[in-house]
Amino acid sequence: MKTNRLSNSLSAALNDQMTKEAHASQIYLSYASWAAGEGYDGIANFLFRHAQEERNHMMKFLEYILSRGAKVRISPIPGPDADPVNVNNCFEKVFQSEIANTEAIYKLVKQSFDEGDWATWNFMQWFVKEQIEEESLALNLMDKIKIAGGDKASGDALYNLDRDLATTPDDAPLAQDATTDNP
Numbered sequence: 001m002k003t004n005r006l007s008n009s010l011s012a013a014l015n016d017q018m019t020k021e022a023h024a025s026q027i028y029l030s031y032a033s034w035a036a037g038e039g040y041d042g043i044a045n046f047l048f049r050h051a052q053e054e055r056n057h058m059m060k061f062l063e064y065i066l067s068r069g070a071k072v073r074i075s076p077i078p079g080p081d082a083d084p085v086n087v088n089n090c091f092e093k094v095f096q097s098e099i100a101n102t103e104a105i106y107k108l109v110k111q112s113f114d115e116g117d118w119a120t121w122n123f124m125q126w127f128v129k130e131q132i133e134e135e136s137l138a139l140n141l142m143d144k145i146k147i148a149g150g151d152k153a154s155g156d157a158l159y160n161l162d163r164d165l166a167t168t169p170d171d172a173p174l175a176q177d178a179t180t181d182n183p
Contacts, residue, residue, distance in 0.1 A: 010120060011068075021101075144161060
């Protein structure tokens with residue numbers, strides 16, 4: 001009995017996205033290791049947590065593919081880019097990685113819509129919301145670093161940023177959740 005409820009093309013695309021999520025985890029892991037090596041333990045902690053979050057996203061794709069009766073394909077994960085040159089560059093790289101991931105998510109949403117695979121389209125909506133959050137979080141961090149001086153941020157400013165990121169929540173407030181009572 002055939003139990004696969006995914007088209008071959010959508011199954012391949014979901015497997016590719018699973019690998020992209022694993023790659024995103026490796027990027028965060030690499031940048032966290034860089035930050036720790038530079039003495040930015042708060043930034044490292046923040047990035048290590050995000051590495052785990054991306055791995056969880058990978059597992060969501062794996063479980064979904066299995067739940068739809070399709071075959072999971074484990075592919076090699078590309079290595080991360082070169083280490084950042086400074087904290088500003090680190091978060092610029094994080095933001096660019098999130099933009100690339102958002103574009104890949106949008107392609108999957110469109111593909112599932114075009115194929116009329118409403119289960120997959122519905123599954124992907126969680127990731128659309130997640131990417132809004134991830135991009136907002138990266139932009140907020142870039143804004144903070146810009147205020148601190150960007151590439152030329154002082155040691156005091158970077159110390160404060162590092163301390164703040166040790167306890168910063170891993171999510172960002174979303175515009176869709178704002179109300180007059182909670183802007």
